[in-house]
Every structure is written in C-alpha cells, then in structure tokens.
Amino acid sequence: MNQCTDPHCTGEIDDGFCDVCGMEPLLSRPVAAPGGAAVPGGGQDSAPDLAETEWPATGRESLEWASPWAEPATRGTLGLGMVDVPPVPYRDPQDAVMTNPVVAERKRFCGNCSAAVGRSHDGVPGRTEGFCWSCGVEFSFAPKISPGEWVAGQYEVLGCLAHGGLGWTYLARDHNVDGRWVVLKGLLNSGDAEAHKTAAVERSMLAEVEHPSIVKIHNFVRHPDPRTGEAVGHIVMEYIGGKSLGELNQERRARSGGEDGLPVEHVIAYGLEAVRALGYLHSAGLLYCDFKPENVIQSEEQIKLIDLGGMRRMEDTVSPVYATAGYRVPESELCGIGPTVSSDLYAVGRALAVLSFRFDYVRQYPHSLPDPSEEPLLARYPSYDRFLRRATNPEPALRFQDAATMAEQLTGVLREVLSHERGRPYPARSTLFSPEHFASNAGSAATIDEVDQMLRTPDPSAAAVDLPTPLVDPDDPAAGFLAGLSGVPTEQLAATLEEVDDPTPEIRLMLARAHINLRRPEDAHVPLRMFTSQDWRAFWYLAALALSSGDTAGAREQFEEIRDRLPGEAAPKLALGMACECDGAPETAARYYALLWNTDHAYVSAAFGLARLYLAGGERAEAVRTLDTVPELSNLRAHARIAAVEALITSAGSQPPGDHDLREAGDRLEGLKLPDESHQRLAIRLLEAALRLARPAAANPHPPTLLGNPMHEEGLRRNLEHTYRMLARTAGDADRYALIDRANRIRPWTWV
Incomplete structure (x- = not known):
C-alpha cells in the first residue's frame, strides 16, 4: 500500500482507493495514453471495473421520457457560445499506444461473479489468465491481438490503447479507407458469455446511433483468439484524439495540489453537451446507463460519449445493466429498480459534482453531496448547488425527468455563474414564465406618485400581481382560445372563464390567476383544487395566492420549493425576493434581487427592490448606482431616473442627504426634461x-x-x-x- 497523495489526508491507497478519504490517487505524472481512445477510462489502468456493478433486471420503474431532442450538438458549441472552453489538442494516435499493455491487478475481477482474480501473493505476481477461484469460470486479461497483426484483412493493428470494462481497445489503420485511424474494441475475456451479450448489444445499438457527440461505429469484425482459435467479435469505431473529462480533472487536481476541480463554467458546458447527447438517445428509446467522466472525451472543441456497451432499450427489463459506484441511483441497490431516464440524468449530476470539487463520492457521499457549509463552491453558486441536488435527489420523482428540462435549467444556472464571474448580465427569455408584470402594470408615462409607490415596500397583494406567470402549455386544447383573451380586462376575463363548461387545466390556471389579480383569494382556490402538488404551475399560483393573502411566510416556503425544482429560472428568485421583503427579511430579499438583477436586466422590479433595500440600509450611493443600471431601452428607464433623484434627496436609513447629494439631484433633475x-x-x-x-x-x-x-x-x-x-x-x-x-x-x- 502507498500513502494517499492528497496532502491533507493521512490514509493509504488500498485497491486503488484511499482507505480514509475514499478518493483515487492523484496523478503523479502527466497522463500519457490513451486519451485518444474511444474507451472508458482516462489512463493506462483507469477503467473503474471495480466499481461497475450489475443492476437487477426486475422491478424497473416506469417513468415518462423526453420528447425528441430538438437540435443536435455541433462542433465548437460548448457552453452555447458563452464559455470559452480550452480546446484539447488532437493527439497523434501513435503516441497513444501503450508500451506495456497490462491490466492492473487491482482491476482484475471475474466477469461472472466479480470475485478478485489474478492477484499477487507471497511475492508472486498474479496470473493474467486462469480460472476464477470462486466460480471456476475462465478469465483472461492478456491482449488478444499483437502489433502488426491484420484483422479481417483490412485493419492493421499498431498496439493497445487502453482497457475497459468489456475488453481491450486497439489502434489500427483502415487500409480500405485511405489508411484512416480506427479503434478496435474486443472482449476482456472471450470465455465470458455475459461480456459477449453486452458486446452484441453495443454493436446493434451503435449501428442505430448517429449524433456528433456520440462515438461512431464503422464496422463489426471477427478475429480468432490466439489461444483458443475462437472467433472473437470486435467493434470498429472512430478514433477520438483527445482526453477524457476524468483525465482533465485529474490533471487539474495534480496542478492544484488536489484541491481544485475544473472551472465550474467549463463543467457546465460539458454537462450541457452531454445532456444534449443523452436527450438524443432517450428520444430514440435508449438508455445510456453508465455515464461518468471517464466515458466522455474532449477532442479540440467537442466532446464525445464513448463506451456504449452498457446501453439498453427502455422497454428492456431483462438484460443486465452495468453502472459505476458513485454514479448509480440509490434505488438500484435498495429496491432493485432498473435504469430510467432519470437515472441517466442522475449520473450526469453526480459527474458534474465530481468534476467541480473534490469529495469522497464513492464511500462518504455515495448518494448525497457535501453541504454548502463544507464546500465553498456550492456556497458561492447556490443555484448550481440546487441544480445538483435536484439532479441527484434520492427520490426518483423529484429528479429531472427529461433531458430537455435538465438542459434548460442548467443553462439558466450557467448564465448566473457567468454573471457572477464576469460582472455583466447574461439575459435570456424563459420558456416557462412570462416576463414580469411589474413593467406592464406601470403607467406608460413616469409620474411622481407612481415612482413614490415603487420606492415603498410593496403591498403583498400588489407584489403577487406583478410577478411573472407560467406560460400557457401550447398542447392544452384551449391554448388558442386563451391566446385570444390576452387583451381582455381581468374582470371580464374571469367572468368568461367561469362560463366554460369543461375547463382544461390551462383554463383553470388562468382563472386562478384572474381571481388573484382581482384580490379574490377564496375564488382563486377553487380552480386549483384539481391539481396535484407535483404540478409546479399550480403550486406557483398557490404560492402567489398565499403572498396576495398576506401569508408571506407561507409564500416564502412555497416559492422556495419551486426555486429548488427550477434552479435555473429567474421567476422563483424574483418571487422569493418580494416575499422576503414583505416578510421583513431584507438581507435575504437583497440577495435574491441582486442575483437576479446581475444576471438579467429585464427584471426591473429587482432593481427597484434592491434600491429600496439599499436606501433602508443607509446605502444611498448603491441605490442610485443600481437604478442607473436600468437599460436605456426599458420602458421603466424614466421611472428609474426619477427614482434616482428621489433617492438622492430622501433620507437613507437615518442619514439625511448631504450637499453633494442635493447638487447631484439638481443636476439630474435638470437633465430629466419632465413635464x-x-x-x-x-x-x-x-x-x-x-x-x-x-x-x-x-x-x-x-x-x-x-x-x-x-x-x-x-x-x-x-x-x-x-x-x-x-x-x-x-x-x-x-x-x-x-x-x-x-x-x-x-x-x-x-x-x-
């Protein structure tokens, strides 16, 4: 055993993991091979076979899966163009060939019963071939193809690239296609019937998959085993010249002494592309089942999912499924529930956490995350923390249920992270919520009385009316009918909707909103009774109803639940800011207002909320500075300029204005050109x-x-x-x- 390479840990490496912190050792040298191979793992003995465990095939949970993915990934789109992820140079394939292709002893396990085999004892090295001491099944960890051999009369093998859970991978030249580089992936053990089945699944599924972020299959060939003469199947795949995300993370940790993960904006960029690829698979009725950083390779400015051997069809409840410890859902171990769309997305959430910060994700936190008080990165980016916690929630129903929703929320989180890091907004129109009604409820001309009202703590019922509202589901049968009522006065709208004999869900929701705007809490409750607590839209209106009724504490609690469910959305943060301000929690309200305003200047009510709280706290200059950031094109720009004058001439906390404040107010007033x-x-x-x-x-x-x-x-x-x-x-x-x-x-x- 060797000392753990984490300078803050006193443990020792046993079977590849520290016996104290549970982490893999840091790389002591730059990663050599095989980053360019389309195989699981990042180094010469990095395939985590030890952690791969079969899921029971019975009791698969039935969950709806996403609608077809809208748009495939393209080269150079990491982070939607907002993040500059350093490209990973294309690696010369010949440099990736292993000089000593040996499976590390700690990764030698029986393919039938998972018993440790091929281990050294009494100073004698372990066997690379033999029979399992537990079940008697034959094992072999030796490469089956030697450098210089030809496969199928077409592929000239140069040597081994790496080994993975299901077999060796070899670099070869395809002499039938201009000598292009390809990867041949064979079986770890030609006598392993289960591995044969899994390889056959990978072959058939790979033939169906065509996505720029998923490794391509070119061919399937057979080559005789040199020991038995048995024809062994090999998948021929494209060569990807880059490094796995696991390698990139290990290199970053090695440079930082074990403390830092990858930059969070880079991690999110990787996550968005990975979720996009998974969304494609899900739309085709396929589950990936074994997502982890070692199975994602970055080459230049693009990532690729590799090692599709663990994939299965959604309706398949019989085939064995392999998943990696630290990334598999808890219900697979506790209840024998098979993989689902949400379990794929759960693994993505776990992978993002592993890439972002250092924690013992295998032993100490196998199904949870450190508290923000323990991990500074989670405290610094609360929306990212909430995103990860929803993605990895122990309760399957509380996780993301489709890739599109997960990607949308992760995109919102990315905008917040970039705004925090770069000090400028990254706005985007929500696909779930309307814009806030604060601006539309204000008069077209800025009046002094109206601005006075904006600088006073909002009345809870008025705050509820100003909030954004969930957009109408276009698939609702009444969507067209409701669109035609957009300009109808609220009183008339409520009367019209009350007359509908068989109201659809969207009609009920719009009726509830109308009653909330009319300050009719009892009437608003009626159309919401048909909805379950799982419908976040109805829950939103219940929270708005609580706020309108003056139950600010109850509104805060309900809006917090929606915020946790939609961590990338702006609307719940605005609602929480208003509810906290009305509930007498100015510091909490200010945090939400600041987070929202720094990310998106379309939510002008957040700017006015911040200005109010700055003034109440005696920070006049900050209030004025915030009001000055209301964009020129906003229809509330004039209101903000008047409010800035008022902020300069009124008391801030207990501080009256000074001569400088008054002179600045005079200069600003003369430049306003008011009526x-x-x-x-x-x-x-x-x-x-x-x-x-x-x-x-x-x-x-x-x-x-x-x-x-x-x-x-x-x-x-x-x-x-x-x-x-x-x-x-x-x-x-x-x-x-x-x-x-x-x-x-x-x-x-x-x-x-």
Whole structure:
C-alpha cells in the first residue's frame, strides 16, 4: 500500500482507493495514453471495473421520457457560445499506444461473479489468465491481438490503447479507407458469455446511433483468439484524439495540489453537451446507463460519449445493466429498480459534482453531496448547488425527468455563474414564465406618485400581481382560445372563464390567476383544487395566492420549493425576493434581487427592490448606482431616473442627504426634461430638503447653485416661492390656494 497523495489526508491507497478519504490517487505524472481512445477510462489502468456493478433486471420503474431532442450538438458549441472552453489538442494516435499493455491487478475481477482474480501473493505476481477461484469460470486479461497483426484483412493493428470494462481497445489503420485511424474494441475475456451479450448489444445499438457527440461505429469484425482459435467479435469505431473529462480533472487536481476541480463554467458546458447527447438517445428509446467522466472525451472543441456497451432499450427489463459506484441511483441497490431516464440524468449530476470539487463520492457521499457549509463552491453558486441536488435527489420523482428540462435549467444556472464571474448580465427569455408584470402594470408615462409607490415596500397583494406567470402549455386544447383573451380586462376575463363548461387545466390556471389579480383569494382556490402538488404551475399560483393573502411566510416556503425544482429560472428568485421583503427579511430579499438583477436586466422590479433595500440600509450611493443600471431601452428607464433623484434627496436609513447629494439631484433633475408639473413637484422636494440644511447668505458668501439659484437660505426660499407659484397656476382650486399660502410663508422677509 502507498500513502494517499492528497496532502491533507493521512490514509493509504488500498485497491486503488484511499482507505480514509475514499478518493483515487492523484496523478503523479502527466497522463500519457490513451486519451485518444474511444474507451472508458482516462489512463493506462483507469477503467473503474471495480466499481461497475450489475443492476437487477426486475422491478424497473416506469417513468415518462423526453420528447425528441430538438437540435443536435455541433462542433465548437460548448457552453452555447458563452464559455470559452480550452480546446484539447488532437493527439497523434501513435503516441497513444501503450508500451506495456497490462491490466492492473487491482482491476482484475471475474466477469461472472466479480470475485478478485489474478492477484499477487507471497511475492508472486498474479496470473493474467486462469480460472476464477470462486466460480471456476475462465478469465483472461492478456491482449488478444499483437502489433502488426491484420484483422479481417483490412485493419492493421499498431498496439493497445487502453482497457475497459468489456475488453481491450486497439489502434489500427483502415487500409480500405485511405489508411484512416480506427479503434478496435474486443472482449476482456472471450470465455465470458455475459461480456459477449453486452458486446452484441453495443454493436446493434451503435449501428442505430448517429449524433456528433456520440462515438461512431464503422464496422463489426471477427478475429480468432490466439489461444483458443475462437472467433472473437470486435467493434470498429472512430478514433477520438483527445482526453477524457476524468483525465482533465485529474490533471487539474495534480496542478492544484488536489484541491481544485475544473472551472465550474467549463463543467457546465460539458454537462450541457452531454445532456444534449443523452436527450438524443432517450428520444430514440435508449438508455445510456453508465455515464461518468471517464466515458466522455474532449477532442479540440467537442466532446464525445464513448463506451456504449452498457446501453439498453427502455422497454428492456431483462438484460443486465452495468453502472459505476458513485454514479448509480440509490434505488438500484435498495429496491432493485432498473435504469430510467432519470437515472441517466442522475449520473450526469453526480459527474458534474465530481468534476467541480473534490469529495469522497464513492464511500462518504455515495448518494448525497457535501453541504454548502463544507464546500465553498456550492456556497458561492447556490443555484448550481440546487441544480445538483435536484439532479441527484434520492427520490426518483423529484429528479429531472427529461433531458430537455435538465438542459434548460442548467443553462439558466450557467448564465448566473457567468454573471457572477464576469460582472455583466447574461439575459435570456424563459420558456416557462412570462416576463414580469411589474413593467406592464406601470403607467406608460413616469409620474411622481407612481415612482413614490415603487420606492415603498410593496403591498403583498400588489407584489403577487406583478410577478411573472407560467406560460400557457401550447398542447392544452384551449391554448388558442386563451391566446385570444390576452387583451381582455381581468374582470371580464374571469367572468368568461367561469362560463366554460369543461375547463382544461390551462383554463383553470388562468382563472386562478384572474381571481388573484382581482384580490379574490377564496375564488382563486377553487380552480386549483384539481391539481396535484407535483404540478409546479399550480403550486406557483398557490404560492402567489398565499403572498396576495398576506401569508408571506407561507409564500416564502412555497416559492422556495419551486426555486429548488427550477434552479435555473429567474421567476422563483424574483418571487422569493418580494416575499422576503414583505416578510421583513431584507438581507435575504437583497440577495435574491441582486442575483437576479446581475444576471438579467429585464427584471426591473429587482432593481427597484434592491434600491429600496439599499436606501433602508443607509446605502444611498448603491441605490442610485443600481437604478442607473436600468437599460436605456426599458420602458421603466424614466421611472428609474426619477427614482434616482428621489433617492438622492430622501433620507437613507437615518442619514439625511448631504450637499453633494442635493447638487447631484439638481443636476439630474435638470437633465430629466419632465413635464412641467412633475418637474415642479420634484423640484419642491429637492429645495425643501436643501432648505433644511441651508445656512444664511451672510454665512455662505460663495455658495454653489441649485436649480439656477444660490444654495443658501435666501436663494432657496426665493426658488421655492417661485416653484410653488408656478405649480399653483395649473392646480385645482383647493390645491392652488394651499400652494399660494406655502409660497407666501416660504418667501424671504422683505420690507415691502
């Protein structure tokens, strides 16, 4: 046994894993071969056969699978063009050939009963061929083809590339197709009947698969075993000149002393392409079953899924299934449940975690993840943490059930991560939620009263109305009918929907929304009763209903559940920000508002929420800075500019504005070009705030100017008097007299 190579661990390597931390050893040298081979594993003895375990074939859970995948992956699209993943140089195939093709003893197991075979004892090296001591089945770990041999009169073998769970892989030249490089994959043990079956499955399924992110099969040939003369099948696959994600992760860990995983944005980029490929397989009725970093190779700017030997059809409940410890779902061990779409996606979630940070995913956390308090990366990216926890949830029904949904949520998480890292937004229109109604509920022209309302803590019922709403399912029979009601007033909309004799689910949801907007909580409950708690759309309206009714604590709890289910969506974070603010939790609300606003400037209510909370906390400059980031093209840009002036002239927490704040407010007001009445009303607020801090003219002989007049007591009084009288000219009778009285009281004392 050898000392664990993690500098923070005192354990020893036993059977390839540390007996304390459970991790594989760090690479002590750069990975040589066989990164270019289309085989599981990343190094010369890295195929984790020890961890591959057969799933029982009975009791397969029946879950719906995804609709056909919309768009295949293409070269150079890692991270949807948002992430610059360093390309992995194409590796010369001849450099990848193993000089000493030997299966490490720790990876020698019987293909029939999984007993350890071929092990050394008493100083005598273990046998590479023989019979299992437990079940008597013959085993052989020796390569079956030697360098220089020809296979099927077409393929000239140069040597071994690597070994995997089902056999050796060899590099060869195809002399029938311009000498192109190919990979031949044979059986680990020609006498292993189960391995023969699995290889036959791989051959038939590979022939059906055509996707740019999945290894291609060219041919299937037979070659005699040199010892028995038996014809052994070999799959002929494309050569992929790159490195597995497992290799890339090991190299990164070696450079960082064992601490760092791959950059999280790179990991997500890999995950998106992998999920895209799995979505393709699922749409064809196939399950991959053994996803792990060692089975994904990056070459240049593209990744490829390799080693399809564990694949099976969804309806197949008989064939054995192989999965790797640390990546297999808990129900496979506890209940004997076979693979499903969600178990494929579970393995992706586990792989992303393994690539992102170091943890004992085999022994200490075989079906769970470290807490964010233990792993800083999860604390830094809470949405990524929630994504991983949903993907790897122990309860099958709570995981992602289709690749499209998983990819969509992971894309949203990627946008948040990039916004955090790069300090700029990465917006995108949601396919699940409408835009927020905050902007559409605001008036087309920015008024002072409206802006005043935006800078006050929202009323819970008003906050519920402003939230985004789930989009109508286009497959609902009433989708077209509901689209025609988009411009109908809410009162009339509710009456129309109440008259429908046989309402569809979408009609019920829209009716609930109408009643929420009309502040009719009892009526809103009725159409939601038919839905189960698993329908997140109905759950969204129940949460909005709780918020509208003033149950802010209940709304927070319900919106948190939706956030956990949809970790990449913006709408639940906005809803939580509003619910927390209404519930008297400003710090939590500010975190949600900031996360959302930093990612997508389309949610202007988050900017106003942040500004409110900054002001309440005495951070006037931050409030103004946030309001200034409302985009020029937003229809609430004018509201934000007025709000910035108000933020400068009102108290921030217990801090009144200073001279600098007031002068900046004056400059901003003069640049707003508001209608006369709005300009005068805002000017009065500014001048009154300045007057409270002003000194007499004699004490300030060289004052700055504010709105064109000296910023001392006499100048401010004259300015205020003039502004009161200007505003009185257009006011109604009652207001006119009050404004004139104010002007008379505020005017400077004179002898006439």
